[in-house]
Amino acid sequence: MTPKSALRLVGIGGANRAMEAEVKRLAKRGLEAWASPKPVREDEQTLVYPFDPAFAHLAVNYLRTPSRVLWDIFESEADRLEPLYDDVLAWMKKAGEGWLESGLGISIRARDVEWFPASRTQIQGTIKNGLIEGAKKRGIELALDSEQPDILFAVRGTKNRIVLSIDLGGVHSNHGYRKDGDRAPMRENVAAQLLILTRWDPRKDVLVDPMCGSGTIPIEAALMARGAPLWSKERPAPCAKLPAFRAFKNHPLEPLFADADPIIFGNDIHGPAIAAARKNADRADVSDSIALIEGDFKNLGPNQLRAHSPGGRGLSLDQGLVLVNPPYGERLEEGDEELERLYRDLAKWASSFGPGWKSGFLVTHPDFESIMGKQARMKKPVPHGGLSTQLYVYGADG
Ligand SMILES: C[S@@+](CC[C@H](N)C(=O)[O-])C[C@H]1O[C@@H](n2cnc3c(N)ncnc32)[C@H](O)[C@@H]1O
Incomplete structure (x- = not known):
């Protein structure tokens, strides 16, 4: 004992x-x-x-x-x-x-x-x-x-x-805002992990998720930038009643970086996904930081980003991060050839941003680097949804 x-x-x-x-x-x-x-x-x-x-x-x-x-x-x-x-x-x-x-x-x-x-x-x-x-x-x-x-x-x-x-936290990976889902939503804590691994800097980097589904990456990013609490007075943490935490009872659960002002874009070709993302972003109270756009990512260029900038803010596109969890194939019933074409288009699109941009792709494809035509700067297994997914990071950060 x-x-x-x-x-x-x-x-x-x-x-x-x-x-x-x-x-x-x-x-x-x-x-x-x-x-x-x-x-x-x-x-x-x-x-x-x-x-x-x-x-x-x-x-x-x-x-x-x-x-x-x-x-x-x-x-x-x-x-x-x-x-x-x-x-x-x-x-x-x-x-x-x-x-x-x-x-x-x-x-x-x-x-x-x-x-x-x-x-x-x-x-x-x-x-x-x-x-x-x-x-x-x-x-x-x-x-x-x-x-x-x-x-x-x-x-x-x-x-x-x-x-x-x-x-202490129960199902801690459930961050409470995602009641509306689309076909293959990512776990909230996996999205948070990807943002840290790709070293997204919310003070400097514009974030674009061109295939955002129900919005997990953009919403997590906005919440992480603000250091937003996961729990509140109305939705207290499972351990709130323990004597050890009583001393904090009157501590307000405020965002730790309340002045953060990130600029984030989420895009998806599937209308219902964008509708779900909007509801989730509203529930998470981050709609003012995120622009959600419906369309093919190939049409998402600087002009469109500028036109949709959250809150109409002026946008410098010198520095940013493309972070994406594209269809894997296994789940979303796509043939390999079609999937590879999609990945090649995605690679070409992501590299059209300037040299201050980096990109992170969470995929299962074993030949992702050869499809991309270059070796990733960083490669890390981030198993997700029972699949052997890897994060590939390209560009910036040296
Ligand atoms: C694996 S899901 C992304 C899930 C998302 N990370 C989430 O947490 O909900 C891939 C998404 O890519 C979208 N997609 C597929 N082809 C696209 C295209 N050409 N342009 C934009 N989105 C596309 C799909 O509609 C789907 O929502």
Whole structure:
């Protein structure tokens, strides 16, 4: 039985680099004191920091790149249900700082526990019993509430250990604005990851997503530029009721870079996609930063961008980023030849912007670089939607 206290950020694919960069950017602005601890990189998509309530509050409320934000509190080497129950009970004699309080409803979800000689449901039940019984012995009432728990416990089996965490952000990759989708929407935190990997600088770079579908990349970009919170008073984070976060109850969740004024374009050939993107952008409250245009990307030149500039702002096109997640083929039923022609057209179009522009393409095609006719400056797997997608970055940044 080992008590723990660590903040675990879990992302998709090789998200570590992007998550670490995002932590640095936001902590510098959002925390009064930040010692910038070096996280343990547990694998390609997991960063582990020492637990600190102010940092955890920032992570849950502002980080856009992780899929999960977890507070690890306990691990057990028990290899059967009975010793696991005893371990939880023994740990509960002293545990609970920052989360244990009478009247809270709890729910337990286990994953990656196939190696343990009991079913997932049995493991969940055993841990629940240990938590409720252990609290009761100290005169504290916890109750099971699977529907709307105040504390969502995440249990995972790793390296023959059972690790118990509090899931602080729930499905953290759902950023709350995307109720309208089109055919192959990208996960919000993948879009955030791409923006960091391509080093989009919202103060200098115009952003163009020529095939934006339901608008995930443009909307994430606008929100990221502002350092907008993911949660609000009306839609509080799943961990808002925990005693550890009570000190922040009256901290308003304001954007960290409220004065950011990014210029972003989203374009798509499919009318319903643009209609969905408009609704999503309105819901995210970023419509004033994004121009959404319906049409073939081939018609999207400097004149059209100038004519649609968000808020009619004057537009310098000296520097920018084209970031795009074009059709992959597998999903959108396109023949390879047609797809390759589309990619070649896209490459030609993207390179028509000036030398201050860079471009990032998230695709599955194994010969993407030969279709593009040049090697990418950076190539990075960003697995997405069960596919082996890679991000290829060209131009600028040397
Ligand atoms: C993989 S989806 C993009 C999904 C998007 N990132 C999202 O999160 O919703 C590819 C998009 O490319 C669009 N598209 C295909 N051919 C196009 C063209 N010639 N011009 C503009 N958009 C095009 C499709 O309508 C589709 O919405």
